Amino acid sequence: MLLHRTTGERIVDAFLYVLLAIAAISTVYPFLYLLIISLNETTDALKGGLYLLPRKFTLENYAYVFENGKLARAALNSVLRTVIHTVITVFCCGMLAYVLSRREFVFRKLFSFILIITMYVSGGLIPTYLLMKSLGLMNTFLVYIVPGIVSAFYVFVMRTFFEQLPDGLVESAHIDGANDFRVYTQIILWISLPVVATVALYAAVGAWNSWFDNYLYNSRNEKLAVLQYELQKMIQTVETSNSEGGDGVGRRIISPLTIKATLTILVTVPILLVYPFLQKYFVQGMTLGAMKD
Amino acid sequence: MSVPIMLHLALFQFVPLWGWLMAFKDYHIGQSLLDAKWVGLRHFRTLLGHDGFLQDLRNNIVMNSMQLALGTACAVALAIVLSELRSKGFVRVVQTMTYLPHFVSMVVVANIFVMLLSPDGGLVNELMIKLGWIDEGIFFFGKATWFWTLHTIIMTWKGFGWGAIIYLASISGIDPGLYDAAHVDGASRWQRVKYIVLPSIIPTLVLLTILDIGYLMTGGFESQFLLGNVINSEYSEVISILALRIGLNEGDFSFGTAVGIFNSVVSMTLVLIVNAIARRYKSNLF
Numbered sequence A: 001m002l003l004h005r006t007t008g009e010r011i012v013d014a015f016l017y018v019l020l021a022i023a024a025i026s027t028v029y030p031f032l033y034l035l036i037i038s039l040n041e042t043t044d045a046l047k048g049g050l051y052l053l054p055r056k057f058t059l060e061n062y063a064y065v066f067e068n069g070k071l072a073r074a075a076l077n078s079v080l081r082t083v084i085h086t087v088i089t090v091f092c093c094g095m096l097a098y099v100l101s102r103r104e105f106v107f108r109k110l111f112s113f114i115l116i117i118t119m120y121v122s123g124g125l126i127p128t129y130l131l132m133k134s135l136g137l138m139n140t141f142l143v144y145i146v147p148g149i150v151s152a153f154y155v156f157v158m159r160t161f162f163e164q165l166p167d168g169l170v171e172s173a174h175i176d177g178a179n180d181f182r183v184y185t186q187i188i189l190w191i192s193l194p195v196v197a198t199v200a201l202y203a204a205v206g207a208w209n210s211w212f213d214n215y216l217y218n219s220r221n222e223k224l225a226v227l228q229y230e231l232q233k234m235i236q237t238v239e240t241s242n243s244e245g246g247d248g249v250g251r252r253i254i255s256p257l258t259i260k261a262t263l264t265i266l267v268t269v270p271i272l273l274v275y276p277f278l279q280k281y282f283v284q285g286m287t288l289g290a291m292k293d
Numbered sequence B: 001m002s003v004p005i006m007l008h009l010a011l012f013q014f015v016p017l018w019g020w021l022m023a024f025k026d027y028h029i030g031q032s033l034l035d036a037k038w039v040g041l042r043h044f045r046t047l048l049g050h051d052g053f054l055q056d057l058r059n060n061i062v063m064n065s066m067q068l069a070l071g072t073a074c075a076v077a078l079a080i081v082l083s084e085l086r087s088k089g090f091v092r093v094v095q096t097m098t099y100l101p102h103f104v105s106m107v108v109v110a111n112i113f114v115m116l117l118s119p120d121g122g123l124v125n126e127l128m129i130k131l132g133w134i135d136e137g138i139f140f141f142g143k144a145t146w147f148w149t150l151h152t153i154i155m156t157w158k159g160f161g162w163g164a165i166i167y168l169a170s171i172s173g174i175d176p177g178l179y180d181a182a183h184v185d186g187a188s189r190w191q192r193v194k195y196i197v198l199p200s201i202i203p204t205l206v207l208l209t210i211l212d213i214g215y216l217m218t219g220g221f222e223s224q225f226l227l228g229n230v231i232n233s234e235y236s237e238v239i240s241i242l243a244l245r246i247g248l249n250e251g252d253f254s255f256g257t258a259v260g261i262f263n264s265v266v267s268m269t270l271v272l273i274v275n276a277i278a279r280r281y282k283s284n285l286f
Helices: A007-038 A059-067 A069-101 A106-119 A124-135 A143-146 A152-163 A167-175 A180-191 A191-208 A212-217 A225-240 A256-290 B003-024 B041-047 B049-083 B088-098 B107-116 B124-128 B142-173 B178-186 B191-213 B222-227 B239-249 B253-280
Strands: A247-249 A252-254
Touching: A007 A256, A007 B142, A007 B253, A059 A069, A059 A256, A059 B178, A069 A106, A069 A143, A069 A152, A069 A180, A069 A191, A069 A225, A069 A256, A069 B003, A106 A152, A106 B003, A106 B222, A106 B253, A124 A256, A124 B239, A124 B253, A143 A212, A152 A191, A152 B253, A167 A180, A167 B142, A180 A191, A180 B107, A191 A256, A212 A225, A225 A256, A225 B107, A247 B222, A252 B088, A256 B222, B003 B041, B003 B253, B041 B049, B041 B253, B049 B088, B049 B142, B049 B191, B049 B239, B107 B142, B107 B222, B142 B191, B142 B222, B191 B253, B239 B253
Parallel strands: none
Antiparallel strands: A247 A252
C-alpha cells in the first residue's frame, strides 16, 4: 500500500475510523441494551432511562425464566434438537459427499445433478405440510430432525474438501480390507475436521435459530416448543396488545419487557459462545461453498 | 451407502412435487388427490386477479429491491473502508462486531427492534422525547407506510457485515502491483478506489445480484412475518405469507399451492433471464 500519507489522507483516515466505530457500535449496542434491561429490576426497568449499566442489578429475571417450567422445557428441546440435528446431518451429508467424491462411483454426475435440483425446486409450503401430515410427523419431535437430514449445500461443501484428499489414502485402506463405510467413519471424517467443523457449526446455528417448523407442525403440542418459538409467540402477543402491564407471578413482579429481554439474551448466548470458533472457519466455509462445480 | 440418503431426498424433496397437482384441481381436505376434479388454470387466474396478491407482489418487489440496493451499497462501502485502513486489529474487531447479527435468528432480531422502537419505553422514543423532538412515543410498527423503510434498515443492519466478507475477499485478491503502479502515477486515494478497487468488485457484485434478483418478486417471509402486524399488513404482507394465510389457515390448499408454484416458476425464470443478460458481460452464474 502507500508508503507516505498526506495530511489530507490522515484526516480522511481519522474520519473513516470514526465512521466504522459508529457502525460497529450500532451493530452491537442493541444486544447490549437488552442485556442491561434483562439484568435490571423489573419495575425499575419500566421507568426507562437505562443506557449503559443496569440501575438496580438483579438476576431475578433469569431466575424467573429458569424456574418457568415451560421455558426450561423449551430450552431442553432447543438443545436436544440442535445436538441431534447437527450430529445426524453432518454424518449423513458427509457420507453422501464421500460417495460423490469417489471417481469410481458411476452415478456421481447424476446424483450431483439431482442434488442441485433440490436447491432450486421445492414442492412449497402446502404439499410439504401435507407430506409431514401423512407421514405422521405432525406434533412429534422427529419433525425437527428427519426432514432436514440432507442439505445440498453441506454436501457440496464437504465433497469439495474430500476431493482434495489424496487417492492413495482410500486405496490403501481398501487393500487392507476396509469397506467404504469404515473408510468414511474411521479415516475420512477424522482427517477432514476443518470442513466437518464448518458444516457442523452451520448446521448447529441453523437448528438453534429455527422456529418455523415448530410454528407450522408442532404448535399444538406445547411440550415440543423450542425457545425461538416461545420468543416468537411473545413478540406477536405483545405486538397486538401493546399496553400489557406488569404481571404478578408469585412474590415477584415480572413484566413482558424484562422477560422478553432476558429470553432474547438467553437465546443469543449460545451463538456468542460458538462464535469465536465459528469465525475461524466460516470464511473458509463460505469460499468453499461458493466454488463452482 | 448413498442409497438411503437418496431415498430420503426422493421422499422429502420430490414427493411434495406431486402435490403440485393440487393447484390444477379442486382439492378438499380428506379427499384423495386423484379423485379431485380438474379445474385447469382456474386457481392461477384467481390468483392473478386477487387484490391481496397484487398488493403482496408490490410489497415483495419494493422491499426486496430496497433491501438489495441499501444492503449491497452498505456491504460494498464497509468492505472498501475496511480494506483502506491500516490498523489490522481495528479492522478485525469491526468485522467481528458487524457480522454478529447474521448468526442471530430473525426472531431475536425482530424482538430487538420491536423493543427498541416500542412506543412506551422503547429506547428510540425515549431518547427523542428527552431531546424534545417529540411529545409522546411513536408506534413505529403501527405506521403502515413506514414499514418498508423500517424493514430495509433492519435487514441491512442484520446483513451488511456478513455481505462485506465476500467483497473483502475480492479486494484482497487484487494484485498489489496495481496499487504501486497507481501510486507511482500519482493517483489519489479516491482514484485508486474508483479505478482499481471498484472494478475488481464488479464481477462479485454482478454474480450476487443475479442470485438476489431471482428472489425479487417472491422472496422474503421470516422478517415480514415477524415484524409485521395487523396494523401494517397492507405494506408488510408478502406473497409467502399470503400462501400461509389463505392456504393453511383458511384451508384453501389449491390456492396456496398455486401461490407456491408461482413463486418457484417466477424465481427460476428471473434467474435464467438475468443470467442470460450477465452472460453477455461474461459474469454469468451458470
